[in-house]
Amino acid sequence: xxxxxxxxxxxxxxxxxxxxxxxxxxxxxxxxxxxxxxxxxxxxxxxxxxxxxxxxxxxxxxxxxxxxxxxxxxxxxxxxxxxxxxxxxxxxxxxxxxxxxxxxxxxxxxxxxxxxxxxxxxxxxxxxxxxxxxxxxxxxxxxxxxxxxxxxxxxxxxxxxxxxxxxxxxxxxxxxxxxxxxxxxxxxxxxxxxxxxxxxxxxxxxxxxxxxxxxxxxxxxxxxxxxxxxxxxxxxxxxxxxxxxxxxxxxxxxxxxxxxxxxxxxxxxxxxxxxxxxxxxxxxxxxxxxxxxxxxxxxxxxxxxxxxxxxxxxxxxxxxxxxxxxxxxxxxxxxxxxxxxxxxxxxxxxxxxxxxxxxxxxxxxxxxxxxxxxxxxxxxxxxxxxxxxxxxxxxxxxxxxxxxxxxxxxxxxxxxxxxxxxxxxxxxxxxxxxxxxxxxxxxxxxxxxxxxxxxxxxxxxxxxxxxxxxxxxxxxxxxxx
Amino acid sequence: xxxxxxxxxxxxxxxxxxxxxxxxxxxxxxxxxxxxxxxxxxxxxxxxxxxxxxxxxxxxxxxxxxxxxxxxxxxxxxxxxxxxxxxxxxxxxxxxxxxxxxxxxxxxxxxxxxxxxxxxxxxxxxxxxxxxxxxxxxxxxxxxxxxxxxxxxxxxxxxxxxxxxxxxxxxxxxxxxxxxxxxxxxxxxxxxxxxxxxxxxxxxxxxxxxxxxxxxxxxxxxxxxxxxxxxxxxxxxxxxxxxxxxxxxxxxxxxxxxxxxxxxxxxxxxxxxxxxxxxxxxxxxxxxxxxxxxxxxxxxxxxxxxxxxxxxxxxxxxxxxxxxxxxxxxxxxxxxxxxxxxxxxxxxxxxxxxxxxxxxxxxxxxxxxxxxxxxxxxxxxxxxxxxxxxxxxxxxxxxxxxxxxxxxxxxxxxxxxxxxxxxxxxxxxxxxxxxxxxxxxxxxxxxxxxxxxxxxxxxxxxxxxxxxxxxxxx
Numbered sequence: 027x028x029x030x031x032x033x034x035x036x037x038x039x040x041x042x043x044x045x046x047x048x049x050x051x052x053x054x055x056x057x058x059x060x061x062x063x064x065x066x067x068x069x070x071x072x073x074x075x076x077x078x079x080x081x082x083x084x085x086x087x088x089x090x091x092x093x094x095x096x097x098x099x100x101x102x103x104x105x106x107x108x109x110x111x112x113x114x115x116x117x118x119x120x121x122x123x124x125x126x127x128x129x130x131x132x133x134x135x136x137x138x139x140x141x142x143x144x145x146x147x148x149x150x151x152x153x154x155x156x157x158x159x160x161x162x163x164x165x166x167x168x169x170x171x172x173x174x175x176x177x178x179x180x181x182x183x184x185x186x187x188x189x190x191x192x193x194x195x196x197x198x199x200x201x202x203x204x205x206x207x208x209x210x211x212x213x214x215x216x217x218x219x220x221x222x223x224x225x226x227x228x229x230x231x232x233x234x235x236x237x238x239x240x241x242x243x244x245x246x247x248x249x250x251x252x253x254x255x256x257x258x259x260x261x262x263x264x265x266x267x268x269x270x271x272x273x274x275x276x277x278x279x280x281x282x283x284x285x286x287x288x289x290x291x292x293x294x295x296x297x298x299x300x301x302x303x304x305x306x307x308x309x310x311x312x313x314x315x316x317x318x319x320x321x322x323x324x325x326x327x328x329x330x331x332x333x334x335x336x337x338x339x340x341x342x343x344x345x346x347x348x349x350x351x352x353x354x355x356x357x358x359x360x361x362x363x364x365x366x367x368x369x370x371x372x373x374x375x376x377x378x379x380x381x382x383x384x385x386x387x388x389x390x391x392x393x394x395x396x397x398x399x400x401x402x403x404x405x406x407x408x409x410x411x412x413x414x415x416x417x418x419x420x421x422x423x424x425x426x427x428x429x430x431x432x433x434x435x436x437x438x439x440x441x442x443x444x445x446x447x448x449x450x451x452x453x454x455x456x457x458x459x460x461x462x463x464x465x466x467x468x469x470x471x472x473x474x475x476x477x478x479x480x481x482x483x484x485x486x487x488x489x490x491x492x493x494x495x496x497x498x499x500x501x502x503x504x505x506x507x
Numbered sequence: 508x509x510x511x512x513x514x515x516x517x518x519x520x521x522x523x524x525x526x527x528x529x530x531x532x533x534x535x536x537x538x539x540x541x542x543x544x545x546x547x548x549x550x551x552x553x554x555x556x557x558x559x560x561x562x563x564x565x566x567x568x569x570x571x572x573x574x575x576x577x578x579x580x581x582x583x584x585x586x587x588x589x590x591x592x593x594x595x596x597x598x599x600x601x602x603x604x605x606x607x608x609x610x611x612x613x614x615x616x617x618x619x620x621x622x623x624x625x626x627x628x629x630x631x632x633x634x635x636x637x638x639x640x641x642x643x644x645x646x647x648x649x650x651x652x653x654x655x656x657x658x659x660x661x662x663x664x665x666x667x668x669x670x671x672x673x674x675x676x677x678x679x680x681x682x683x684x685x686x687x688x689x690x691x692x693x694x695x696x697x698x699x700x701x702x703x704x705x706x707x708x709x710x711x712x713x714x715x716x717x718x719x720x721x722x723x724x725x726x727x728x729x730x731x732x733x734x735x736x737x738x739x740x741x742x743x744x745x746x747x748x749x750x751x752x753x754x755x756x757x758x759x760x761x762x763x764x765x766x767x768x769x770x771x772x773x774x775x776x777x778x779x780x781x782x783x784x785x786x787x788x789x790x791x792x793x794x795x796x797x798x799x800x801x802x803x804x805x806x807x808x809x810x811x812x813x814x815x816x817x818x819x820x821x822x823x824x825x826x827x828x829x830x831x832x833x834x835x836x837x838x839x840x841x842x843x844x845x846x847x848x849x850x851x852x853x854x855x856x857x858x859x860x861x862x863x864x865x866x867x868x869x870x871x872x873x874x875x876x877x878x879x880x881x882x883x884x885x886x887x888x889x890x891x892x893x894x895x896x897x898x899x900x901x902x903x904x905x906x907x908x909x910x911x912x913x914x915x916x917x918x919x920x921x922x923x924x925x926x927x928x929x930x931x932x933x934x935x936x937x938x939x940x941x942x943x944x945x946x947x948x949x950x951x952x953x954x955x956x957x958x959x960x961x962x963x964x965x966x967x968x969x970x971x972x973x974x975x976x977x978x979x980x981x
Contacts, residue, residue: 047605050954054921208553215552218526265524266563273560276553419567426564430557446574453571461570473658474631477580489564501590504632 029068029088036113039093041103043374049110055122058115063123064132070116070123071132074108084108085132086116096135101362196241200300203240204279206233211272211279222268223256234333243334244301248275250333263490270489274431294387295429306395309384316391319382321346321402322356324373325484326495327507336361341373342436342495343383343394344484346406352421353411353438353484356383356394375496375505378406389428392435408498411440411482414456422487433488436495437462440482444475444497452476454483454492462492468506475504510537511562519559527552577661579654586651588628595622595965596630601958603636610883610925614955616640617890617932618962623647624893625966631655643686677706681718688718692725700729708737716746723752727859732762758822766822773819774831777842778804801834801842818852825853825865836865840872851888858892866894870933874904880913883925890932895969901938904930905945918949927956934960935969 031039040046052074055061060073071085082099086109095109105113115122128136210233214222230253237246252271259267281288281296288296298304309315322343330338338361345354381399385391412418418437425435439456447453447463452472455461462485464472472494475481481499485492497504515535522530534542534551538558542551591599599618606614619637622629624647629637634655641648642656675683675691683691695703707722714722723741726734738760741753760766779799806819820828829839843849850869857865870889873881896904904910913926927946934942939960946953963969 047954054952056921211556212550212552215523215556216526216528218524218529220524220526263568269520269523269556270560270563273557273563277557277561280553280557423565426561430561430564446576446580448572448574451571453573455573459570461573463571470659471635474583474634474655476658477576477584490568501584501631 030070030086030116031088031093031113033114033117035093036110036117039105039113040110041105045103045105045107045110048107049114052107052111053114053118055115055119057111058122061112061115061123062126062128063116064128065125069128069132069136070112071128072112072115072123074111082108083131084112085135086112087136199239199241200282203237203242203245204282206236206240207242207245207275208279211276214272219268219272220265222272223264227253242301244299245275245278246301247332247334248278248299254333259490267490277430289389291387291391292389292429295389298386299431304386309386309395310397312384312387315387316385317382317397318345318354318356318385319380319398320348320354321378321380321406322383323406323408324375324377324379326375326505327373328493331364332361335364337364342484342486343396344408344438346378346409348409352417353409353436355392355436355438356385357392357436358396359393375507376503378402390425390432390435392425408482411438411484413439413441414458415439415442415454415460415462416456416458418485418487419460422489426489434486434493437485437487437492438483439485441480442483443480444472444478444483444494446476454485454494462487463490465491465493468494471506472504475499511535511558516559516562519555520563523556523559577658579657579661582654583631583651583658586628586649586654588626588649588651590630591622591627592965592967595627595962596633598958598961598965599633602955602962605954605958606928610887610929612640613887613890614925614928614932614959617893618959620647620893621932621963621966623649623652625968627966628652635659681714685717685721689721689725692721693728696725696728700731701733704734704737711737711740716744716749719744719746719749720752723749723756727756727759730756730759730761732760735760735763755821760822769821770823770827770831772806773823773828776804776806776819777801777832777834777839801832801838803842803844805844820849820852824856824860824862825869826857826860826862837868837872840868841876854888854892863894866892867897867900870894870896871900871903874930875907875909877909880907880909880916880926883923883929886925886929886933890929894933895935896933896938898935898937901934902941905938905941910945914946914949917952921952923949923952923956927953928959931956931959931963934963936963936967939963 036049037046040049052058057074058072059075061070062072063070068088069085070087071083074082074084082097084095084097086093086095088094093113095105095113097106097108099106099108101107210229214226217225230249234246234249237243237249248271252268255271256264256267278296278299281292282300285293285296294304323346324341325344326340326342328340328342330340332338338359341358343356343358345356348354378401379396379399380402382397383394384397385394415437418439422432422435422437426432439454442454442456444464445453445455445461447461449463450469451466452464452469452475453461454464464485475494475497478499478501481497481504483497484495486495487493493506494504495506515537518533519535522532532551532555534555538555542554590596599622602618603615615637619629619641628649628651629641631651634641634652638652638656638659641652648656675687680688680691692703692707704726707726711719711722719741723738726738735757738753738757741749742757744750744753757763758766758769778801780802825836825839829836832839840850840853843853850873854866854869856862857869870892873885873889910930913930917923917926927949931939931942943957943960946956
């Protein structure tokens with residue numbers, strides 16, 4: 027199995043340290059009821075028992091310096107920890123692999139790969155050739171493209187017509203869902219929003235299910251999040267939270283009905299708010315998308331579980347060389363099924379990379395995809411941040427003006443202090459008397475920032491409380507994660 | 508010009524909260540034309556809800572009031588000890604993140620202690636996640652760590668009565684947490700046993716039971732016959748736990764009526780056997796007492812061999828027992844009865860006495876005397892004893908067949924059951940490079956132990972064991 031990647035090579039292939047660590051944990055024979063290798067070639071496969079009822083099937087093939095792999099787990103990290111674990115097993119315990127003819131599922135995978143390669147025209151195939159570190163998804167995406175070019179025109183037209191029909195059906199479904207949503211909100215307003223918290227639980231669940239049925243999962247999640255957030259909010263602020271959130275839903279509903287009259291960015295925002303998705307490949311292929319190539323500092327990674335059984339993984343990036351008028355951020359968001367377990371953050375806070383960030387089209391661009399990345403100088407310092415909180419709050423106002431249902435907006439400020447507040451919470455204060463209360467759940471972790479004097483801070487502001495993401499202090503950087 | 512006034516919005520807000528069924532929405536005149544376009548479905552309710560909601564988004568709540576900075580927050584950052592060096596800090600973080608749940612707390616505690624005892628203070632940003640393990644060991648915390656505890660426990664930024672707890676004094680020791688209180692009392696006893704006893708005697712009866720318990724346990728330090736009256740008083744205390752502690756401490760009073768007799772009886776259980784006829788003859792005439800193997804012969808009808816209450820060895824340290832038997836401690840350890848509590852009992856006593864040499868001997872015996880290296884769970888007491896094996900002892904352990912088998916066992920199982928990381932916790936800086944070499948063949952399994960080694964190497968200095976005092980119940 028000399029062609030299989032070495033330990034060093036596996037480390038290079040790993041998408042992040044967390045994946046590598048998880049892979050190392052899996053690189054034990056007890057985790058692999060099945061460990062096999064093919065005859066005379068660098069092909070290994072195995073079955074790894076994950077959290078699901080069925081084991082994940084993992085296959086890795088390495089020929090001529092090219093490593094390709096496939097795993098049946100739902101992870102969006104490529105290669106996933108199972109692939110890394112299998113490769114690590116091969117590098118440290120090659121004797122654990124029994125020789126065997128490949129089973130059907132491995133043969134199928136090989137055949138699919140071979141078929142798609144053969145179907146691609148020579149030039150395209152050359153372009154589609156994944157680099158040694160290319161992920162299976164990238165490889166498959168390029169092969170799909172090649173395959174599409176060789177499809178029968180009649181078939182292509184039929185497929186396109188079907189896609190269009192499905193899209194129209196979904197649009198009709200969504201509009202019907204919006205009608206139900208509007209009616210329900212109007213009912214709530216009629217009954218009075220002061221009592222919303224007490225009576226809404228059951229109704230929200232029912233409507234949320236209906237919205238999922240109506241192909242509007244984005245709205246369903248917003249509705250579910252309202253109930254979850256309601257109980258995390260101090261009682262004095264709950265009524266206003268209900269007004270704001272239902273107002274946001276009503277605005278999205280109205281905006282969606284009138285989307286053709288909206289500017290392009292806001293139209294895309296409202297589509298995503300309802301539940302349409304834009305695939306990574308689509309975004310990266312979009313010539314009009316805003317792209318920023320720069321040095322990026324990973325300032326925070328956060329994981330939260332949503333009511334829709336998805337884990338949301340947020341990575342906040344700060345541009346190390348921003349324009350002169352203020353700090354620039356990008357937010358990478360991934361969703362993984364909760365059933366996949368705690369998959370860990372894709373990046374480590376403080377990590378620095380060089381890369382191109384591509385923003386999703388939006389009236390207030392923030393969410394993005396990382397198109398390319400290469401490691402950069404870890405010791406890169408933060409850019410100069412605006413003094414005080416004023417500019418950050420103005421940024422929130424501007425963003426909320428552009429995209430009224432905005433949930434979070436980053437605030438960057440230099441010369442601020444963490445201070446104790448009369449509510450037994452901490453706050454972020456500037457010299458002008460502006461104080462933003464910090465999220466109560468951060469009090470313990472942020473306590474050591476008390477008494478440190480002036481710091482530079484990055485926070486996510488939701489209009490009510492700030493969630494501190496990171497800080498630069500006299501005794502080094504502080505990270506929330 | 509503002510189209511809608513604040514009172515317009517407040518009116519809308521109130522109607523939304525009360526319910527438009529009870530308080531119909533009144534469309535402000537400025538919006539009448541716009542509202543004519545409202546959908547038939549909801550009338551003006553949804554547009555006005557949207558407008559009100561958006562207004563609330565821009566209308567930030569009043570800034571909360573800032574409180575005065577608690578004094579301990581300043582103390583947290585003014586501790587004169589240097590902050591742990593960055594490489595060691597990174598290793599500490601790796602330990603926290605990589606250890607298993609079943610014994611992770613003890614490993615993290617051992618690592619956190621190494622930082623403090625090496626003369627450093629923890630980085631303030633690490634304190635929130637270290638506090639769970641560090642706080643119960645209050646006797647080792649420095650000013651910064653205590654300041655953080657006080658800050659975290661402050662209720663609404665108001666600190667509780669008394670001084671910050673790391674400054675336990677004659678005025679506030681009764682209010683201090685148990686570990687800090689006991690450490691204070693023991694230190695006072697070590698400096699001035701008679702004076703401290705005199706003070707304690709006057710207040711003993713008025714103290715709460717938990718404090719009386721610590722007083723009795725503290726009397727074990729530099730104990731003498733002069734302490735006996737106070738111990739006897741405690742032996743008839745109204746609290747059972749104080750009575751029990753007093754009985755245990757009484758067994759340690761040198762020269763107490765039955766102690767000499769009990770010590771002789773315990774020593775008599777260790778006898779030489781073997782060495783052939785010549786050995787027996789030599790022993791009989793007292794020429795060669797060391798000939799033959801020292802073995803333990805339990806007394807007839809012995810109910811318990813333990814060092815605990817009522818046990819054969821109760822109140823004796825291994826050192827004084829060895830002296831009574833007339834053999835080196837190392838030889839006596841080899842002859843100890845194979846009873847589970849015998850070794851830990853003597854170990855706890857040695858730790859309490861700060862007897863580093865005996866701790867070293869017991870640890871080495873545990874690691875090497877058996878036919879296999881002990882699994883992680885059997886090393887817990889030794890790690891808790893804060894022992895650092897000497898360079899020679901570490902070399903002996905790491906080159907032993909027992910240790911090589913242990914590493915192979917861990918690799919085979921695919922996980923460290925604590926064997927590797929607990930061993931790392933017992934090694935000094937000088938032994939760490941050799942340790943890392945022995946576990947080089949266990950990539951992926953030895954993360955925590957590797958991180959521990961990196962921590963120790965990053966600190967660069969070891970802490971001396973001297974002066975360690977510990978309660979029997981710790």
